[in-house]
Amino acid sequence: MVKQERAARTREGLVHAAASQFDLDGYAGASLVRISKAAGISLGAVTFHFPSKAELAEAVESQGRAQVRATLSRMAVGSAPALEQLGELTLELARLIEQEDTVRAMVRLERERPGRAHWSEIWLPTADELLRRAYDSGELRASAQPEAMSTLVVHLIAGAEITLRRHRAAGTAPSEGAVDLLARIWQLVLTGISARRITPGP
Template identity: 50%
Template structure:
């Protein structure tokens, strides 16, 4: 009997570990489903217009499960913004580190941001919630604005910009363009594009083509 008791303990412990792992995986899936559903709701309705009941219905999860993971709407919004930031960082980190002129790389970075705004509800939500909750220290632009300005500063130092153009002003212009792209992408998502000929990304590309005529340096500087 003693031997049987001794050999049964590891089996019981193994089963307990497996049960614990299954519960943890289920909890992770539940949490992610809530964040995904909340991202769509915040994107569509904003912070004040989003109902936790709607989030639960969209996720197919009970209110009890939601409050287990997120004690308040603030915490859920924080999670959505953090996910939007993470998606943005990963996308920008994956951009090729090529030898293109800094001005072109800055423009390409904003085009990648536009692609994310078109494709990812969490990124659109992060951008929108950053304006609606400016006190949360989760500013979406903080994930990319410094990099963009650094590229514009490099372009200025290499003579790719007109001498009267200031890198900080171009960074600010990029911020405004991203706000416009966000709103355009949201409208397209809600209305299935409304028959527009150009995507938000292509429209932004054309805007940058026009802008570069005015900000470029003398011919032969690589702009």
């Protein structure tokens, strides 16, 4: 049992170290040697748990997806109006991008590894359902069709990730966090699409 717990801790540490490396250097730039140094364990121990970089990348993606699903589960119990729930969902996704290495790494790995499913497949069905409910209940203007709004939401989340990554690559600190910035953008959007005043907050 003790060996199993130690192995589980080692595996978890490897996934987090790999997530940080994949996030910073991408799939091609990261190496098992560099990941082993970041995790503080031997290369042999790395390959014992993950015989290839591809398997380690898949473990990182799986962990990132699990975090997104956990966020969706927590939010499923909300009773706020649909449009407000949509705003909260996007802010939570921005928070994950800003704070969780495994989520950022997952998003980058999906771009760099051909044939990978996009993480929007996890959360976009929920966003689409909230948009349909908001439209049917009159929370959205008639011109704010759910299909177009769905595309807008995808662009907002992608923009949050790209903006954060640009600052990280340049080594500069953003003037405000991803969540605060997205909340401000939502306020601007809502003045044009909402039939009533809604203020999503972090």
